Amino acid sequence: MxxxxxxxxxxxxxxxxxxxxxxxxxxxxxxxxxxxxxxxxxxxxxxxxxxxxxxxxxxxxxxxxxxxxxxxxxxxxxxxxxxxxxxxxxxxxxxxxxxxxxxxxxxxxxxxxxxxxxxxxxxxxxxxxxxxxxxxxxxxxxxxxxxxxxQPVPVPEAPPGVSAETTESAVLVRWAPPPLNMDGTGPPRIAGYQIYRSEDPERFPEAPLGAVPEGLTTFADREFEFDRTYHYVVRALAPAGGAAALGAPSGAAAVATRDTFPPLPPENPSALDEGEDVVLLWTPSPSPDVAGYRVLRRADGGEFAPVTGELVRVPAYRDIGAGGRGYEYAVRAVDARANESPAARAARSAPRVPSAGDIW
Incomplete structure (x- = not known):
C-alpha cells in the first residue's frame, strides 16, 4: 500500500x-x-x-x-x-x-x-x-x-542437476548451466556461480561458501568435516553493471560425509633379528589421520594374523621371542575411524641357521 x-x-x-x-x-x-x-x-x-x-x-x-x-x-x-x-x-x-x-x-x-x-x-x-x-x-x-x-536485470533460473559427493579431501558439488532466465528469456548471461552450504536444509546463510567463474560447473568444498550432513545450493550470477545479480536458487543437494577412506600404507618395513627378538621398523604413513599401526605376521604357508590386539602407536615394534623363526611380517595403517590401509610390503626375519652345537 x-x-x-x-x-x-x-x-x-x-x-x-x-x-x-x-x-x-x-x-x-x-x-x-x-x-x-x-x-x-x-x-x-x-x-x-x-x-x-x-x-x-x-x-x-x-x-x-x-x-x-x-x-x-x-x-x-x-x-x-x-x-x-x-x-x-x-x-x-x-x-x-x-x-x-x-x-x-x-x-x-x-x-x-x-x-x-x-x-x-x-x-x-x-x-x-x-x-x-x-x-x-x-x-x-x-x-x-x-x-x-x-537496476534490476533478468537473472538465470535455478541450475539443474545439483549433486554432492564426498571424497577423502573435499565434497565435490556439481551442476549444469541453467538454460533460461527466470522471466523465460534466454539464453541467460552468466558471470559465474555461488555455492551455499548449510546443515539446516530450510535455512541457508546470506554469504556464499565459495564461487567459481563462468564456464566451471564443479566446486570443491575443502572446509567440510566428516560425520556431518551438509546441504548445498547453487545460484548463477548475472552481470548487473559493476555488480552481479543472483539467479534463482537450485534445489538443495544433501550429502552425509562418512569417512570410509583408508589411510595410505606405511613404507619400507624391515625385520631385523636382535637376539631372541625381531625388531620391526617402517616409515610412517603420510596420511594425517593415522591413529596407529596393525602389525601382522605369519609362518611359512600360514595366514597373516595380528601380533597384538592393540594398535602400535609408533613406527617400530619388538616381537619378543620371535628371533630366528623366519616369520614374514606386514604392517597396516589404521585411522581414527578404523579404516585400514593395504598392507605394506612384507618383510621377513632371517631364520636361525643351526650351529654345530645344535647338531651335536
Whole structure:
C-alpha cells in the first residue's frame, strides 16, 4: 500500500518552545538513530536490503525501535544522486514495514535483511531507489538511512542437476548451466556461480561458501568435516553493471560425509633379528589421520594374523621371542575411524641357521 502521507509526516518533529524556570518540561522523546549502511542487491526476482539495526537513540539511550519502514521510488527518469530527504519522501511509497517482534526472523549476523519483489514495468525493469527509517512507538524517526539505487536485470533460473559427493579431501558439488532466465528469456548471461552450504536444509546463510567463474560447473568444498550432513545450493550470477545479480536458487543437494577412506600404507618395513627378538621398523604413513599401526605376521604357508590386539602407536615394534623363526611380517595403517590401509610390503626375519652345537 502506498503511504505517501505517512511518509511525509514521518520526519515532522514537534516544535518545543522555551519554558520558564519551574514550568513543567515536555516529556523526553527517544528516537532511534538513523542508519547509514543500507545496501541493496538483487537475488532472484527480489531486492535484498541489508542494514544495521541501531543500538542507540539519538540521546544515547538504548534504542527504542518499534519498527523498520522501507521506502521505495520506482524511477521513471534517472536520478544518479541521492535526493533530499523530504523530496525522497514526497516521491516514495512505503513498501514494507517490519515490527520489532519480527526482527529476529530477518536477522543475519547483526544485520536486518529485508526482501521485496522486483516490480516489472511495460519496458522491462525500472531503476529502484530505497531508504529505510527506524521508527519509535510514537511514529517518530530521526531521519532516513542513506539511499541506495539498484537496476534490476533478468537473472538465470535455478541450475539443474545439483549433486554432492564426498571424497577423502573435499565434497565435490556439481551442476549444469541453467538454460533460461527466470522471466523465460534466454539464453541467460552468466558471470559465474555461488555455492551455499548449510546443515539446516530450510535455512541457508546470506554469504556464499565459495564461487567459481563462468564456464566451471564443479566446486570443491575443502572446509567440510566428516560425520556431518551438509546441504548445498547453487545460484548463477548475472552481470548487473559493476555488480552481479543472483539467479534463482537450485534445489538443495544433501550429502552425509562418512569417512570410509583408508589411510595410505606405511613404507619400507624391515625385520631385523636382535637376539631372541625381531625388531620391526617402517616409515610412517603420510596420511594425517593415522591413529596407529596393525602389525601382522605369519609362518611359512600360514595366514597373516595380528601380533597384538592393540594398535602400535609408533613406527617400530619388538616381537619378543620371535628371533630366528623366519616369520614374514606386514604392517597396516589404521585411522581414527578404523579404516585400514593395504598392507605394506612384507618383510621377513632371517631364520636361525643351526650351529654345530645344535647338531651335536
Amino acid at each position: 502506498r503511504t505517501r502521507a505517512a511518509a511525509a509526516a514521518l520526519l515532522a518533529l514537534p516544535l518545543i518552545g522555551c519554558a520558564r524556570i519551574a514550568d513543567p518540561q515536555p516529556p523526553l522523546v527517544r528516537i532511534p538513530a538513523a542508519a547509514s549502511d543500507l545496501a541493496a542487491r538483487q537475488a532472484g526476482m527480489e531486492v535484498v536490503l541489508e542494514i544495521t539495526l541501531p543500538e542507540r537513540n539519538t540521546d544515547g539511550s538504548a534504542a527504542s525501535t518499534a519498527r523498520a519502514d522501507v521506502f521505495r521510488i520506482t524511477e521513471t527518469a534517472p536520478h544518479p544522486h541521492p535526493l533530499p530527504g523530504r523530496e525522497f519522501l514526497r516521491l516514495a511509497a512505503r513498501v514494507l514495514s517490519v515490527p520489532r517482534e519480527r526482527f529476529e526472523l530477518h536477522a543475519d549476523g547483526g544485520k536486518l535483511v529485508l526482501r521485496h519483489p522486483v516490480p516489472a514495468g511495460p519496458a522491462g525493469y525500472p531503476p529502484l531507489r530505497y531508504a529505510v527509517a527506524f521508527v519509535n512507538a510514537g511514529g517518530r524517526a530521526a531521519g532516513l538511512s542513506n539511499q541506495v539505487r539498484i
